[in-house]
Amino acid sequence: MQNVQSNPGPQKQPSPLIKWLGGIAFTFLIALLGYLLAMVPGFSRVGQMACAIVLAVLYRQFFGYPEVIRPGIAFSQKRLLRAAIILYGLKLNIDTVLSDGLGLLARDAIVIVFAIFVTIWLAKLFKADRSISLLLGIGTGVCGAAAIASVSPILKSKEKDTAIGVGIIALMGTVFAIVYTILRPILPLDSMDYGVWAGSTLHEVAHVALAGAPAGDSALAIALLAKLGRVFLLVPLCFILIAIMKRKSNSNEADGSKIEFPWFLVGFIIVSILGTYVIGPVIPVSSNVLDFVDSLTTWVLTAAMTGLGLNVSLSDLRSRALRPLAAMTVTSILLSVVFYFTV
Known part of the structure; x- marks a missing residue:
């Protein structure tokens, strides 16, 4: 009598809820590992975010993309990203910028224009990827990863381009912040001028804090004020980019593409207003x-x-990131040198 093997049938797939929750939990697990790695001496200066991105890239290379939990990962990289930008509005004190930093605000506007246009020019010279270079120019001029994350949906950047840009800006911003702290004792600048210089030219708020703190509380305060002005200018920059992209879309209607209004920027503005005039003064x-x-x-x-x-x-990193990295590095050096002589 023959034994008839039973057909196991198709394997049961996880429910959509499990895929969603699993993907979100997975991104937070990598974030936790990035946090732990950032506590290791040496990695502490790189920061939690850059460490987590490196771990995510390495996971992809060795284990592939976890397709089963893609819905939750997609939720993290899109919805949670917008939520983080909205919460980032609490870092911006509008009243401080408008009352104490108007002079710095004009300087910050020049910094942003300089960083974007020089990066684009160098990208053409180096034949670098235009999308990544533009993101890096905006990140260098405004506020690093938060700026890149804010403008990428407006510019319709690919998700991998956004990730590459954020990784580069986090790494190079840390390098420049460390160089600033090394140069501070030998530069002929008083603490306040040093603070203005650091706040006007370094990439992230964390980088400004890292470089400004050794110069004292007053230097750190003016450095953060200069940096807040650049964060403040992120909003008008985004609306300028929206207008440019809409104009390009109208001139090429054949592609049928539309520019979605970035409602998360409205949330960013509302949270900034609440953080400035309600949370603390009223509540x-x-x-x-x-x-x-x-x-x-x-x-x-x-x-x-x-x-x-x-x-x-x-x-992707080997073929597309090296030349934009070179363009962004040269831009950052020029930014530091040129605006050093203007403080």
Whole structure:
């Protein structure tokens, strides 16, 4: 009598909810590993976000993209990213910028224009990828990863381009911040001028804090004020980019593409207004709560960047990132040198 083998049939797939929750949990797990790696001496200066992106890229190369939990990863890299940008609005004190930083604001506008146009020019000279270079120019001029994440949907950048840009800006911004701290004792600048220089030219808020703190509280305060002006200018820059992209879309209607209004920027503005005029002045909130929200913002942004990092392959980095990196590095050096002589 023959034994008849039973057909196991198709394997049961996880439910959509499990895929969604699993993907979100996975991005937060990589964010946690990035946080732990950032506690290791040496990696601490690179930061949690850059470490998490590197881990996500390495995971993709060795294990492939986790297709089963793609819905949750996609939610992190899109929805959580916008939520993080909205929460980032709490870092912007509008009243401080408008009352104390109007002079710095004009300087910041020149910095942004300089960084974007020089990066684009160098990208053409180096024959670098235009999309990544533009993101890096905006990140260099405004506020690093947050700026790149804000403009990428407006520019319709590919997710892997956004991830590459964020990784480069986080790494190089850290390098420049360390160089600034090394140069500070030998530069013929008083602490206030040094603070203006650092706040006007370094990439992320964290980089400004890293470089400004050794010069003292006053230098750090003016450095952060100069940096806040650049964050403030992110909003008008985004609306300028929207107008440019709509004009390009109208001139080429054949592609049928439309520019979606970035409603998360409205949330960013609302949260900034609440943080400036309501939370604190009207509704007392303890510093512990504000610190928690700040940490939450970092975690959510890191989880979102993890999702982006999973879309990056090392072949993309080799073939597309080196020349934009060179253009961004030269731009950052020129930015530091030129604006050093204007403080």
